[in-house]
Amino acid sequence: MKIVTQVKLMPKADQAAALRSTLRTVNEAANWVSGVAFERGVPREYELRKHTYAELKAQGLGAQAAQHVIKKTRDAYTTLKANIKAGNLGKPASKRRRKAESKPIVFRPEAAQPYDDRCLSWQYDQQTVSIWTTAGRLRGVRFACSPDALRMLREHRKGESDLIERDGAFYLIAVCDTPEPEAYEPAGFVGVDLGIVNIATASTGYRAAGRGLNRHRKRQLDLRKKLQAKGTKSAKRLLKKRSRKEARHTANVNHIISKTIVTTAERTGSGIALEDLTGIRSRVRLRKDQRTSLHSWSFHQLGQYIQYKAKRAGVPVVYVDPAYTSQQCSECGHIDRKNRVDQATFACRSCGALMHSDDNASHNIGRKAKTVWTAGRESRVPAIP
Helix, strand or coil: CEEEEEEEEEEEEHHHHHHHEEEEEEEHHHHHHHHHHCCCCCCCCCHHHHHHHHCCCCCCCCCCHHHHHHHHHHHHHHHHHHHHHHHCCCCCCCCHHHHCCCCCCCCCCCCCECCCCCCCCECCCEEEEEECCEEEEEEEEEECCHHHHHHHHHHHHEEEEEEEECCEEEEEEEEECCCCCCCCCCCEEEEEEEEECCCEECCCCCEEECHHHHHHHHHHHHHHHHHHHHHHHHEEEEEEEEHCCCHHHHHHHHHHHHHHHHHHHHHHHHHEEEECCCCCHHHHCCCCHHHHHHHHHCCCCCCCCHHHHHHCCCCEEEEECCCCCCCCCCCCCEEEEHHHHCEEEEECCCCCCCCEEHHHHHHHHHHHHHHHHHHHHHCCCCCCC
């Protein structure tokens, strides 16, 4: 399985200037290639290379850098096409979709630039890299990372790495291809109900309350409003300094929750059952004061964290249909909209079972997963000799 490992570069002043200039140059070139691709109806990569490669070389880019600029541009249009096809940019007549289709893709000056092993080499013992730039090859550029990340790079790094600039700092994002353990046959399934009030509730009894995270989001939102309303230079500097603070905090919380769930499932020999919540934001209709909470809800990120951590541990993960999981009684199976008394209380109108609504939903999800796993697993019939 492929895992992304990020390291922070520690360049000297002249090295930092060369890296910054390189990113500006290659992204300006990518914008030009994007314009050519848009004018010619986004041709295939080989055809696009015929129209742009010679000019990129004339602009001073190396052969590999020019190839990567063309490939990066073509991949961006492939991603745009996939998003349009999946409906992520709205319906054909929507303003957002028309805007995306009516002009070429534009790359930010500090956008990521891919490097292969001919443009970038790693010296793990010295914790340095040698990297191509428009000012020549830089050698001995130091990088910093954790011991676990260094071991991952040394043992499993494979393929391209991306150079990015974020808030004045430079990072290399490397792809590591680690061996994937075979998923075991689960003894049962840990159902996980994802929500806003409670971020995750597992059928094992584990519950991650969202009160602290929601307070943090509210605090960050109020502060952003005040700084944006103030509009002074110092307010703008503080806004930039605090950018992505909420996202980093949310990611850290989701890492902790996902690790707890996967560790429990691995220890008990169980699988993990999650709801398939694809498209929930477009299906749900909420009041205006509730929309911020819905669109800040990071259920997809948490699901991705659970999935990749489970994959590394060999824990099977199953996605189930979320229909009626909050209305069905996990004790007797009776489905009634009135069973859900309020956000936190579930009271079955048939058998009288009383429990927390998220606990009830998690048990229903776990039970559904057993059916899905049984229906989808491979045949155990031995092959005929």
